[in-house]
Amino acid sequence: MADYQAPLRDMRFVLNEVFDAPALWASLPKVAENVDPDTADAILEEAGKITSGVLAPLNREGDEQGTQWNNGEVTSPEGFKEAYQTIVEGGWNGLGGNPEFGGMGMPKTLVAQFEEMMQGANMAFGLAPMLTAGACLALDAHGSQELKEKYLPNMYSGVWSGAMDLTEPHAGTDLGIIRTKAEPNSDGSFNVTGTKIFITWGEHDMAENIIHLVLAKLPDAPKGPKGISLFLVPKFMVNEDGSLGERNSFSCGSIEKKMGIKGSATCVMNFDGAKGWLVGEENKGLAAMFTMMNYERLGVGIQGIGAAEASLQSAREYALDRIQSRAPTGAQQPEKAADPILVHPDVRRMLLTMKSYVEGGRTFSTYVAQWLDISKYAEDDERRKHAEGMVALLTPVAKAFLTDRGLDACIIGQQVFGGHGFIREWGQEQLVRDCRITQIYEGTNGIQALDLMGRKVVGSQGKLYELFANDVAAFIEENSGDQNLRPYLEPLAAAFERLSDVTEHVIKQAGDNPNAVGAASVDYLDLFGLTALGYMWAKIVKAAAPKAEGDTSGFYTGKLKTARFYFDRLLPKTVSLAEGIRSGSESMMALTAEEF
């Protein structure tokens, strides 16, 4: 197993050379107050040190030990508590947080890089700061001033952590049918009762207090998703002076035995008349969750990239070390018993596939983060609105496509190791097990696909799609005279036209057939993602090509070659997907349940 090294060189390339993030930050006054290129660079450097030096070394052992449950208390794996302290001391929990309450106010474009490093170094651990950041976002957007003042500073600092309590045993995807109740007390608080499952880091020993954001139903609330409210339920009550008071009446009933992310606790939480406070408006709980959802979903997509990057680092180290058979064109290292497996075309195919997804994926997540920053901080209404549309459209793609391709990359990274890939000590199989959850939680990838196609594309009658389409078209138009780009623009334009045609086709179909969306959605998202990644690789080429000539580092020429590979070998999948989608829903709906 390679020691994880934060991919700082590539992150700087993406931020500075592909996107010119400093110019973006300068254009957003609220961001410019907090960050300049030097600060950003120092943050990246420090994040690299902490994630590589502190978090990564705990990853294997966290998997082996797992978390332990004992009578309601959860013990994290050895070293996690101390590492968490390091994260708290560095202020990393509040990196993107609201400065009014002690956050550092950094833009998502930068925060996304830190997230990738943290998730790549240790996903099980990384979930704790990730969940806390999510809870903070919801609280910051919808909580009363009083709640914010009381809870946010300690959550941004990380002294307290956060948890999101949505799922119940019978309700995951379909939150409209949850049963947890919230009954009003005379003092304005509520008594929350019910069982929540799959609560990540719902209980642990790393922070002094845990702040749960819980979805529950008020008495006589309307049925379905419009009758759900959001409550803040702390593990320990917080006194007037900010000190911790008595224990609230809820506890962790058990933790799950699961496939991966074993270093994190996945808790069953039993609320037994626990005291909570309403966040936002009554019955608007789901809407309140949606504000943070875009950030969280991009964050999960980034987990996919992080795991894939870690797998790639180990796989290429192994491919250079492991000697096995001779190159088809004759011995490359005749002094050794065999050649390193990197000489074999198929091993190269595997590594280049990983590299294409990881580096293209990192560019895409930064691209989406850019729109999140504009949507949050732009002062111009139109600019903000445009960005909000982009975020709405691209978030499900980022979540599902990056986790699908991230898992693919991890599986390939395991395959490069042959039999050793199946053995725990090499770490490659852990990455597959850890990464697998990212396709499921935070809305399964099937749900993301429905969101993309149903709500966003069909729901807006193609308007949201046009925003993205215009962006790509403008890029192609602008660069049509660029010799370096020409070989890439043609296949990009073809793939893009295919996507646009299919988009039009499904919007039409959806009018007459309610099943059309569900039948096409997963393939459509994949098609969208592959095309978008092609767009990213074209942007990468644009940034790298002028520097490739005379490039002695190999960094820029390597970018061009990887781009070539992506266009030659991976983008063709769009042809198959388009054909599958056009075949319609009939072949899926014809069987009766019994006939299965």
Next chain:
Amino acid sequence: MPDYKAPLRDIKFVMTELLDSEQHYANLEGAEDATPDMVDAIIQEGAKFCEQVLSPLNQVGDREGCTWSEDGVKTPTGFKEAYQQYVEGGWPSMTADPNYGGQGLPSSLGLVMSEMVGTCNWSFGMYPGLSHGATNTIEEHGTEEQKQTYLTKLISGEWTGTMCLTEPHCGSDLGTLRTKAEPNADGTYAITGTKIFISAGEHDMAENIVHIVLARLPGAPEGTKGISLFIVPKNLPNEDGSSGERNAVSCGSIEHKMGIHGNATCVMNFDGAKGWLIGPENKGLNCMFTFMNVARIGTAIQGLGAAELGFQGSLTYAKDRLAMRSLSGPKNPEGIADPIIVHPDVRRMLLTQKAVAEGARALIYLTAQQADVVQRGKTEEERKAADEALGFLTPIAKAFLTEIGYEAANLGMQVFGGHGFIAEWGMEQNVRDARIGMIYEGTTGIQALDLLGRKVLMTQGESLKGFTKQVHVFCKENADNDQLKEFLEPLAAINKEWGDLTMKIGMTAMKNREEVGAASVDYLMYSGYAVFAYLWARMAKVALDKMADGTTEEMFYNAKVQTARFYFKRMLPRAKAHAESMLAGADSLMDMPEEAFAL
């Protein structure tokens, strides 16, 4: 954990209705016992054993795993007793040579049992599975004395076997192996070396373990042509055939791995262990190749099993779990939501699994019939043709089925949402267990090189033509059948394109040897989808004919046709991407300097 139900109806469909097993067995030499009644009784009995004895141990095996100590390896609770029952039922001897206690039934029937055992408990199935390898080696290459000593015990199941190939520094590249065999004065050899990844290398289920070990004689040529094969028993056999004193071979440790925890993956240390040469000197690898195909079909079954088990589990869940309403209006208005099987995307996941599992069954059984003919065909000509077909289909079956079987297992898990990730449901175990299928017994990459390099290009495309000709004939014979048109048109198209692509790659490969490796995995996957198209079209034909003739099983046959339709519309298009990708050439793979991979 899903309770495994042997898919007897579909097994029967593939065996008798699709592949006419009755006629097939009647045509074989020495398969008189495989009468329809007998075959049926064996499968029924096997199904019962799998459902009642082996299936309940699957999760136990995963949870407990095997434990190593100085004294040996302990298998999970219940495995030893189950193995006893397996032996008492006569299962190890089913397809073995009657001269040494076997029942002499055809290999294909044994593979049906392997399917059921492997689907419900893959880890368990590997113990007898590895014995097969040792049995076949000795059957093919052993002396009469070796057969009397070892074969009888392996066939009865009293002893089990292993295959010791891999060493720490070599897996795919066996030419570099280092284990030594030095001749003793008495004609035996002293074997010294370390072998890794030895499945079932040590355990507590049988009184002796017969290792088949690859090693080098002193002065042997370098590379693959200097490897010989040895029998190295854990305990040396006594004169009377019983298991005697301990040989100098021991299990140094067992691996901690991703899945198949119920099976011990051993590091085996040979420390001057006594061994007997089997087959000619330096021809060890050749000897292994004689039954490699059958062993690889055995591994291909893992893909089928993973898809079948995932499908069974997720289908039950999809009918039970309530979430959201159907897009075309409530289907379960009295419940709080509709069962998730109403959602198109859940159906996509279920249908993909179904198409994979049933297509895989057809491919495995078809390939197994070729193996039967190779072993028992009545004429030399028949045997030769079958051998070619078997050689062509085996790498496709092994790699394609384990790849798409793994995909199917992941879909089975995905249907469960968050619960899929939780151990108690068993779906994540299925995924973890299935993952090894793409690696061992020759990785997907190695199978792909075998298919495109050795099987297709080295025969100048003859082996491919043998298959595409069959497809062509099928299309032609049914050209007037309107109902089949929707399947035959795309089938004929891909069948033609397959040949064209092969020509193109063959041409470029003559100029650049790296083209084979660059195209091979895409070529293999493409071939898999093409073979599946042929099988699904044939299955659709059988089902349509049955319905036309009138049947009481309308639902079963209709489901076949619908699944075929799903395969053609939603899965077959994947072949296009593989076609385009394989034609892109080697340059974009080979241009990248080594250093640039790390930048």
